[in-house]
Amino acid sequence: MTGPPPTIAVTGATGYLGSALVQHLLSRGHGVVALLRPGRAIEVPRHPRLRPVEYSLGRELPIEALKGCVAGVHAAYDFSPTNWTEIQRVNVDGSVTLFEQWRAAGMGRIIFVSSRSAVAAERSFYGRAKREIEEYCLSNGISVLRCGLVTSHGGRGLFGALERLVSRCPVIPLVGQGRQNLYLVRIEDFCEVTAYLMNRPATNEPIELAFSEPFTLREILSRIATSQKARRVFVPVPIWVIRTALRILATAGAPIPFGEDNLDSLVAPGCPPDFAFLRAEHIAVQNPL
């Protein structure tokens, strides 16, 4: 006999991945405790099985808030700090504290949502923070789900930013030559696999999640252009030019939907992922494009 699907705590529940995951879990009958920054609770769906709880990375989590939770998915990352000391305090130490509280509350399955940026950790603070959290997780029985570039339609995240770029600009700058290999995964697959991991013991290695074949940036952009029925001209631009431009825009306070960290994710492919887990578990990831 099995009871109703268990309740799962999710951080970053208003984020790109978190919000999709919350919807997915709710549709599967799970209860969700959505851990959200103050003032953000209004953004999660009103659902009888969803309970919003205020929480900021780096702060104490009221332990009674976790009542009934058996598993947790940590998909939050705070982009507001800009220097490494602060990033480490909020994101790395904050995540470790969160995991410790979750374990103390008796939550048996914990999944950390990481990124392929962690492979090339030296290239960005984001990657470095993700890598440090991964290291803690792997030695403490927490599953690490390292996702490729997550695609969705009309969506948010980096892929959404690329879609908007293509729809708005007739001439598209290609980072470098646009030849770097990128691994992609559909958001539906991300949700499925995350839910699947709730029932699996943690592994000692990060679980790489992406479609088996990579795409080059040029390929991705031209496929987006084709799907939008738009003709676009691609112009290779050296990365330092784009980086400088982004920095100037960011300093000027321009509302750009694309930051330096996004850039790093595009140019930091690292070594090809090892899909051992997906193969061993016979998980088929669909072609996202």
Place this chain on the structure above:
Amino acid sequence: MGVYENIVVGAGPTGVATTAALLSQGRRVLVLDAGRDLEPEIKGQVERLRDKSLKEWQPSDLRFLKDRLMATASGFDLKLSYGSDFCYRWDDARTDFVSLQRPPITPSFAIGGLSRVWGAGALPFSIADLEGWPIAYDDLASLFPAVKKLIPYAATTDDLTKLHPLSGDMASPLQLSEPARRFLSDATTNPRVASAGITVGSSRLAVESGPCVYCGLCLYGCPYGLIWSATDTLGRLTADYRSLLEYRSGWIVDSVHEAAEQVELTCHHRDIAGQRTFRAARVFLAAGVIQSTKIMLRSLGRYNEPVMLRDSQYFVFPFLRWKGTAVLKESVHTLAQLFLELRDPHVCAKPVLLSIYSYNDQMLKVIQETIPFFGPGAAPVARALAGRLLAFGGYLHSDYSSTLRLVLERDGDGRDRLVLSHEINPLAAATAQHAVRALARLWRPLRGVPVLPMLRVKDPGTAYHFGGSFPMTLRPLRSFESDRLGRPRGFSRVFLTDASNFPTIPASTITFNAMANAYRIALASTRGNPV
């Protein structure tokens, strides 16, 4: 000059609660109060009004009350007492005061303090309200009955009682206006409202309801003096405890200093030059948050160092009901008719409290000013709207509110200046909006909608629900903290008994609860050695 047993500074609500608690234990008390009072000529006019019956009042009799109160779409600029601003006049000749809020916030030097102009809301805190306080709920709640004996308490048992329990006798509640009665009935009969986390009940008011004639002048000052002010209690205590209680008016305290088992209080008098020292075994500061904080900052020598005051953010908006009532013909009171508590984790992790007001004559004025484009047709439209509008005044928990910042500055020539500024918390406006939207979602069961474009989030402090400059903690480690008895770090005989010691400002009515807290501290101070 002898040493007094207890000195209470201030005779506002917390001052009289402190005093009453001490007297109840047979202790001797000297009350030092700034004690400014209503102008005698206005007092005379109020008395003349009181001597006539309601039907004999002429519009000219009321002019002195009404002429100076200005309401706008964003609420009252300054609530006056019988047309007088005596409650807000700055009386400290040794300190200058600057407030950067609009309208400016002024501490009160009046006898009775701001209870001379308050809205009389007296909802006891709920268990959720005391989250984060270093005392147990019962430590405070056990004093609610004692405070209730100090004030008239017009209330009834309803849905709100479950969240904000209060036992004992209550005066009969004031009659609800027809719009309020209908709103209450709509809100309590449809289960969708309760399942959205909303609890509605009648207001709890410190008003002597029996003799009320429903003249509708509550906002200007009750001609019959039925709205409780601390002066009522002070008068009664003075009569009942003639041998124990001494009240001295005109004194403004500058600083306190603990030495050799006693406290030295340096003060000056409004009309006498120079300073003078009083000595007491124990001193209770209940001068109001700004004054008490000023006294402590000067006593600690902490000049030019900002201290943060927590505020419960105030916001106002109209609520338009589909169906109107003939409210213009109705005799109503114009204090809060209903209280509505919203507990919705999607809106705010802490409860939000809304006071609901039905029609008052200022509302009609505001409507007429807001819709001038109707020209000659404006009057009937305004009347139709007035019959359909409820005014909501909302409060947020201090965690979701902006903060006030108080600095005591000293010039080269030794003159002190107290500056009150604020720091905006972006969560405040967002949370207020979320709360209003949460009500808008219930347009069907509530039979109306909040008018969101007319939501006004007021400047911090405008509702005078602030405090927490020396928050109580289990163990005061930082300099601007006090212990569970409101004693600032480093003091054992000086007790802050006004809201200066509140760790948070819950979204609620503050006065009744601040009185209970003052009562608690004063009682504890008499029991053995509380050090």
